[in-house]
Amino acid sequence: xxxxxxxxxxxxxxxxxxxxxxxxxxxxxxxxxxxxxxxxxxxxxxxxxxxxxxxxxxxxxxxxxxxxxxxxxxxxxxxxxxxxxxxxxxxxxxxxxxxxxxxxxxxxxxxxxxxxxxxxxxxxxxxxxxxxxxxxxxxxxxxxxxxxxxxxxxxxxxxxxxxxxxxxxxxxxxxxxxxxxxxxxxxxxxxxxxxxxxxxxxxxxxxxxxxxxxxxxxxxxxxxxxxxxxxxxxxxxxxxxxxxxxxxxxxxxxxxxxxxxxxxxxxxxxxxxxxxxxxxxxxxxxxxxxxxxxxxxxxxxxxxxxxxxxxxxxxxxxxxxxxxxxxxxxxxxxxxxxxxxxxxxxxxxxxxxxxxxxxxxxxxxxxxxxxxxxxxxxxxxxxxxxxxxxxxxxxxxxxxxxxxxxxxxxxxxxxxxxxxxxxxxxxxxxxxxxxxxxxxxxxxxxxxxxxxxxxx
Amino acid sequence: xxxxxxxxxxxxxxxxxxxxxxxxxxxxxxxxxxxxxxxxxxxxxxxxxxxxxxxxxxxxxxxxxxxxxxxxxxxxxxxxxxxxxxxxxxxxxxxxxxxxxxxxxxxxxxxxxxxxxxxxxxxxxxxxxxxxxxxxxxxxxxxxxxxxxxxxxxxxxxxxxxxxxxxxxxxxxxxxxxxxxxxxxxxxxxxxxxxxxxxxxxxxxxxxxxxxxxxxxxxxxxxxxxxxxxxxxxxxxxxxxxxxxxxxxxxxxxxxxxxxxxxxxxxxxxxxxxxxxxxxxxxxxxxxxxxxxxxxxxxxxxxxxxxxxxxxxxxxxxxxxxxxxxxxxxxxxxxxxxxxxxxxxxxxxxxxxxxxxxxxxxxxxxxxxxxxxxxxxxxxxxxxxxxxxxxxxxxxxxxxxxxxxxxxxxxxxxxxxxxxxxxxxxxxxxxxxxxxxxxxxxxxxxxxxxxxxxxx
Numbered sequence: 001x002x003x004x005x006x007x008x009x010x011x012x013x014x015x016x017x018x019x020x021x022x023x024x025x026x027x028x029x030x031x032x033x034x035x036x037x038x039x040x041x042x043x044x045x046x047x048x049x050x051x052x053x054x055x056x057x058x059x060x061x062x063x064x065x066x067x068x069x070x071x072x073x074x075x076x077x078x079x080x081x082x083x084x085x086x087x088x089x090x091x092x093x094x095x096x097x098x099x100x101x102x103x104x105x106x107x108x109x110x111x112x113x114x115x116x117x118x119x120x121x122x123x124x125x126x127x128x129x130x131x132x133x134x135x136x137x138x139x140x141x142x143x144x145x146x147x148x149x150x151x152x153x154x155x156x157x158x159x160x161x162x163x164x165x166x167x168x169x170x171x172x173x174x175x176x177x178x179x180x181x182x183x184x185x186x187x188x189x190x191x192x193x194x195x196x197x198x199x200x201x202x203x204x205x206x207x208x209x210x211x212x213x214x215x216x217x218x219x220x221x222x223x224x225x226x227x228x229x230x231x232x233x234x235x236x237x238x239x240x241x242x243x244x245x246x247x248x249x250x251x252x253x254x255x256x257x258x259x260x261x262x263x264x265x266x267x268x269x270x271x272x273x274x275x276x277x278x279x280x281x282x283x284x285x286x287x288x289x290x291x292x293x294x295x296x297x298x299x300x301x302x303x304x305x306x307x308x309x310x311x312x313x314x315x316x317x318x319x320x321x322x323x324x325x326x327x328x329x330x331x332x333x334x335x336x337x338x339x340x341x342x343x344x345x346x347x348x349x350x351x352x353x354x355x356x357x358x359x360x361x362x363x364x365x366x367x368x369x370x371x372x373x374x375x376x377x378x379x380x381x382x383x384x385x386x387x388x389x390x391x392x393x394x395x396x397x398x399x400x401x402x403x404x405x406x407x408x409x410x411x412x413x414x415x416x417x418x419x420x421x422x423x424x425x426x427x428x429x430x431x432x433x434x435x436x437x438x439x440x441x442x443x444x445x446x447x448x449x450x451x452x453x454x455x456x
Numbered sequence: 457x458x459x460x461x462x463x464x465x466x467x468x469x470x471x472x473x474x475x476x477x478x479x480x481x482x483x484x485x486x487x488x489x490x491x492x493x494x495x496x497x498x499x500x501x502x503x504x505x506x507x508x509x510x511x512x513x514x515x516x517x518x519x520x521x522x523x524x525x526x527x528x529x530x531x532x533x534x535x536x537x538x539x540x541x542x543x544x545x546x547x548x549x550x551x552x553x554x555x556x557x558x559x560x561x562x563x564x565x566x567x568x569x570x571x572x573x574x575x576x577x578x579x580x581x582x583x584x585x586x587x588x589x590x591x592x593x594x595x596x597x598x599x600x601x602x603x604x605x606x607x608x609x610x611x612x613x614x615x616x617x618x619x620x621x622x623x624x625x626x627x628x629x630x631x632x633x634x635x636x637x638x639x640x641x642x643x644x645x646x647x648x649x650x651x652x653x654x655x656x657x658x659x660x661x662x663x664x665x666x667x668x669x670x671x672x673x674x675x676x677x678x679x680x681x682x683x684x685x686x687x688x689x690x691x692x693x694x695x696x697x698x699x700x701x702x703x704x705x706x707x708x709x710x711x712x713x714x715x716x717x718x719x720x721x722x723x724x725x726x727x728x729x730x731x732x733x734x735x736x737x738x739x740x741x742x743x744x745x746x747x748x749x750x751x752x753x754x755x756x757x758x759x760x761x762x763x764x765x766x767x768x769x770x771x772x773x774x775x776x777x778x779x780x781x782x783x784x785x786x787x788x789x790x791x792x793x794x795x796x797x798x799x800x801x802x803x804x805x806x807x808x809x810x811x812x813x814x815x816x817x818x819x820x821x822x823x824x825x826x827x828x829x830x831x832x833x834x835x836x837x838x839x840x841x842x843x844x845x846x847x848x849x850x851x852x853x854x855x856x857x858x859x860x861x862x863x864x865x866x867x868x869x870x871x872x873x874x875x876x877x878x879x880x881x882x883x884x885x886x887x888x889x890x891x892x893x894x895x896x897x898x899x900x901x902x903x904x905x906x907x908x909x910x911x912x
Contacts, residue, residue, distance in 0.1 A: 009569035016740075017741060030800065057740055060739065060740055061740040061741060063627045064740065064743060065705055065707065065709065065710050065743050065744070066707070066708070066709020066710040066711050066712070067678070067709075067710050077709065078710065079709065079711050080786075081710060081711050081714055082711060082714035082715045082717075082718050083714075083718070084714040084715070084717050084718035084721070085751065086714065086717075086749040086750075086751060087620060087748060087749055087750055087751035088751070101827050111594045111595030111596065112594050112595075113594070114590060114591070117593075117594070119586045119587070122586070123582070123583055123586055126579070126582060127583070130575045130578070130579055131575070134570060134575070136768075137573075138567045138568050138569070138573070138766065138767070138768070138895060139566065139567025139568075139764060139767060139768075139895055140566070140567065140572050140762065140767035140768065141767075141768065142864060164543060174630040174634070174794035174795065175630075175632075175768065175792050175794045176600070176793055177791060177792060177794075178630070178634055179639060181666070184666070186668045202790075203790065203791075203792065206790040206791070208640045210637070210667070210668075211666070211667065211668075211737065212641070212646075212668060215694075223522070238863030241565070246576075251520055251522075252522075252533070252727040253521065253522020253523075254521050254522040254523050254535065255522050255535050255536065255537050255538060257522075258538035258539075258542065259540070260542040261540050261542075262538050262539070262540035263491060265540070283516065284472075284516055284517040284520065285473060285511055285517060286520050287520060290523070291541055292543060293541035293542040294542075295541065295542060295544070296545055306596065310593060310594065311594070311595055311597075311797070312592075312593040312594070312595075312597065312796060313796055313798065314630065314793070314794055314795065314796045314797075327522055330607045331889070334658075334659065334662040335633060335659075335662070336631050337770070338633075338634055338769045338770055338794055339629040339630065339770065340630075340768060340769055340771065340799055341767070341768030341769075341770075342768045343796055343799075365647075389748050420642060427790055439594060439595055441624045443899075
């Protein structure tokens, strides 16, 4: 057999790779047959007028990939390939692809305020971490999260949320969903049904579903979920947002908190407390968390920096009760840390140096103003259309209205008006909506409400 | 009843919060009884000599939290609390806590080389993204991953790994484990057994276990896993690392690749290709990936930047076959994006501007040198102790040795000698080890090998 590749000595592709590519193609196409001998390195070097090293490199690569076999003292032979036909060489590109690189003109109403985040300070700390912590950023670090950050988080929630934690209880992760997954691996032997608030945080429900948990939907009233319904469900695990119910915005009163803790204690139950944005309250002060009231080790606390700092930094955390720590220690090495270590180090310095506290004072002012503005405009312009429910905290409004449109019609209409809307419930014509406004600039709020009105 | 709080007007805590804290404590302690009336705002203001606003703020907070009820025209009454006793007020701190803020003196042999990463360029792009993309970083972005990054990743693996992808197929996530979780949610209706390489990548197995998959362990020989054993298992899903088997380092030859693709095609099977560090090869060029050979839409490709760029930036990706895209679209909104959006934007610019290609050329030189150094020293100093298997690619060595110590003894000994060691298998006294060396500086390699020798 004869090798007759077309070699372009001026091409960017090294010559050995051109030769390798040629022989590989001949084998795949069937022009070179199984068990056929190919020329020796010396022969090929001479006929093709290429150096022996070039031929050897090409042959070696073919041997490594298994296209050719090197039988000692006999030479190089074409391997017998399976009859499976490989994909054609046709290149695939994004060019003729439908999705375009344009950004939707939708109101980014679920982001954070553009002026809230002090990028100068964040950049300064980021640069400092990269410069100074060179020995830390080149390895993957603690699977549980950097100890420096866990200490700061524990101090932060103890101070601002009335939690009672030490860093050993904190697990850092890229998003609450990932952390729920880890939690499930710790408890799935003893729990198989998750009670969830209805309406509630769907993204948590999805994770329980993915891990084959059954869901028990517990109705939520003004004072939080119904403990009686919880009791009569067979669930011993409940997911709640007591300090600012998602999406209704209600606060669970102390009496119900105690009842819930009592339920957990007596049933060997577990309470997952999602404390996503409770620190943002416009009147008085945030309602202390459930975790700090718990003396029987029944509460798992979930927190995140997405809402209060920046959604594009993905750092969330979970506080485990002490009784789950031994189990976690034994499973910890199964899960790599999902949050960026650099971001973890930056955030720990950001908290340590007092910038998070300062940031929170700032965003309370910003969002309080935005909140007042939006409720004022709704009352002025759409008083007969919307009733505002729970506007004293958090980053979204709950609105009551009446509409004879279907849910699909409303959703389509919202998209057409560039608004991201979340329909909580529709009973007959009675509609309950949640409306994020945190990402809208103050100047755009009147226009935003105009668009909202058009939907109904 | 009389309120007699001790108010410190000079304290940092606002007066209303001191009053609120005092009344709350009295209620919890039982000094104030259920249904007891507390003084009106006017009365309290007068007896305590505090402004009405201060009293009102304290009372409002107590009402919000449910300690006190405000009955219109009657006044404020203590709520009836459950008998559950709340946690004591004792503060918990990290101070007397066992885990110390010191860093272990262990060789960071599984990180990346300290000189490999160009922090100056990364910082420059990071700062540029924060300055210029202000409108992007304040919201949470595409759940699938930023389109800009997906385009760059797809171009990168098409160019360097022989893959055939478009950005629509790419899903970005913080770590391969998280992405496997998403994949499982797409396929779990049709697949319930995962075939895995033995020895193989344990962290993938854990995720399948967590989602209640059964595992079929398929033995790996020099040319990759046994297709016959795979055929006789009832699994239709297989997890492989064909271009650089983890941990053995072998390359699956083309013939077996075709057989595997044929198996998948004929059994409606799926192949998960983990291509974790195959781009790092010291002789010739990387072996093209399986995904690019597949013409029947059977391969899911997994890649990561942890090994080739920096482990502290948590960005991995998964390439879905087109037949799973519709299903993914319908489930996509269930999962928030776990990778930092800022890092995604920085990385997409890093790739677009050619820095990743430059970085790869650089680390191939760095690791080739390190690889030659470590194999040379092992051959000089421990030739009779270790046999080196597969040293021509990747960031770890596979060593064969003989030891009559137990696995536990060896592991303890490794920890005492500050080495992170992975025992692949021990049959009788025959031991197979994998040894990461990527994070060790060239100067420390002799010392590192000395420590390694001490273990045996």
